[in-house]
Amino acid sequence: MTVPQPPEPIPGARLLFSLDPAVSHLNHGSFGAVPIGVQRAQQRLRDEMEANPLRFFAQGLVDRIAHTRRHLATFLGADPDGTALVGNATTGVAVVLQSLGLRPGDEVVTTDHGYGAVGFSVERECGRTGAVSRTLRVPLTASDEEVVEIVRTGLRPGRTRLLVIDQITSATARLFPTAAIVGVAREQGVPVLVDAAHAPGMLPITVASVGADFWVGNLHKWAYAPRGTAVLVVAEPWRERIQPLVVSWEQDSGFPARVEWQATLDYTPWLAAPVGLFTLRSLDLDRVRAHNAALAAYGQRVVGDALGVAPADLPEPGGPTVSMRLIPLPPGVATTMDAATALRARIADRLAAEVAVMAWNDRGWLRLCGQVYNKPDEYDRLAVRLSALLAQG
Template identity: 40%
Template sequence: MLDPGVAFLNHGSYGATPRAVLAEQERWRALMERHPTHFMSEELPSAVRSAAARIAAFVGARPNDLVFVENATGACNTVLRSLHLAPGDEILLTDHGYAAVRKAAEYVARRAGARVVEAAVPFPLQDAAQVVAAVSSRLSSRTRLVIFDHITSSTAVIFPVHELTALCRAAGVPVLIDGAHAPGMLSLDVPSIGADWYTGNCHKWLMAPKGSGFLWVAPQRQTDTHPLVISHGYGQGFTAEFDWIGTRDSSAWLSVPAAIDFHERLGGTKLRERNAALAREQSSLLARAWNTERGAPDALTGSMATIRLPLREAATAERALALRRKLFDDHRIEAPVNAFAGALWVRISAHAYNRPADYARLAACFHP
């Protein structure tokens, strides 16, 4: 359904849902509207659990440890609102983290008299050890939660989540991982990471409908983790609380199995490997064409990559937005531009529909 006249290099922001998956969503909506009462009360509960079992298997988890959410930002809010903070407590983030999650952390911290602490991770990155060192340097006896991305949004870096989680666990600090970009980009075994909470989006790289994400919660954290909306399921167990938060259109959740099927038909693991290889190859070609640099080496790069633009102007959020709009309006290229570490960076995505010619169009827009 994508506009064939646009070089769409921004799958990472909102994904792109194929017709087959949208058709499945419409099928669920038709079932809901044919017998609204019967569907909501008799069919929906088991259908949600069945869909949750599919995404749980896809990420290596037990069905009873995973619930659906609207998106990863909502899941992070859920965890933050479930915390019991005291004055002087600290929530540790990194400066590569998603801005919406930082704002949520600041809101929760301010209400409790706590504070948000930021670990400055170098950029461009040379290796994973730099990430671990940055987080380690800001851990303290006051840290009550550490939040870090699995794959960062603005800088497109794969963080060493196993090493970071081990570091925090050794310090006795719980971990929330924002894995918004991970499902469908990386092969996942969520429980093996060792975090307390892990959230991912299904609408991005897995190409499910918008409004589909998941929250995995370690068994020992489930009794203290509650949805943002408390409804009839309160007191009936972890999954019951999240599965019903009031009347809503759950068709996006119920269509996740169809998205997984579509992903597997495209190749599954081979698709993920192909996308990552394309992003690494094309980001290197762009960096050479512009005589600049990539934001991270291959080992820390998946299906997204960042390249420094060959511009000497001020790196501001306003200028980044203007460049993104210019790329779309003048060149019919969709690619986000971010101001980070004193420079302007373009982020490219690679999915099944992308070809080298898409990136060649981008290369021609800037000159060293």
């Protein structure tokens, strides 16, 4: 089989970012990259804040946050009245977990594709309340139908108080059939929290159509927002039960203001986030999504070929718009988190390439992303040099 052709570059897109040109930035999914125009918008907001802090915080800031929330919720197809701005998806997960009122005998169900920090949050809340956590094993090659069936048989109505499912998995770059999973859980009376950390900006999603009780997503990854910008979307029956991690002056205002307002928090990332959406639209959102997914697929094939991985052994993400791809590393390489972290650092230092290296199910994996600032030759160079680096042990 031939390697897929890379997409045509989007003219001028690389110039929108201040990334170091001496480095191949192939891991947009971890921390994103903020366009220069968004950086400048946030700096203007910081300048406004520092010019008169009292005026900035005390005169109209709550309304400005609400206006931003409406803008971002509309982009995501979510109900603005059920959407709260939070610092990141993991924060949103923590808010939900501590609002559930878990008790001994309750359980929280996750999958083995879940994000590590979310798993820590589940374990902490279960340890604090006497509830238990249970992990469903989902094979990497499972079809959507098989994933749904694993969830269906893994839930225990009356005991399972929450199912946490990823929309796009971080560790395995897999798109899960979230709407179908939510439907199965609803049949059994189990609430669902969808961790959609990578979805905003990457996928043409409508949050309302997913139908989850809780949905969290970052806008600082694929929607070009400043870091620290995410949303927690809560279905109407749950909103009055949602409590912030820290109580502040908007507590009596109810959800979402009671979750958003944290006194002297730096709100400039949120207020600048609409400029990120403007940047996406100016590049043509559909074109950006298609470009990024095609470039990630190209990178997966050329690097996979260089490592001797047959095309049939390269995991498919489950959708044509997923801009992250996974490549299995040779057996015995990066099979633990410490080893994966060390290999990522070696690749960054010796190959001048930023990638993600994962240890999942006792196997090392390389995760590559595609973004408008990337070029095909960056993946080509990595493919040529990575095999030699791995051979050095």
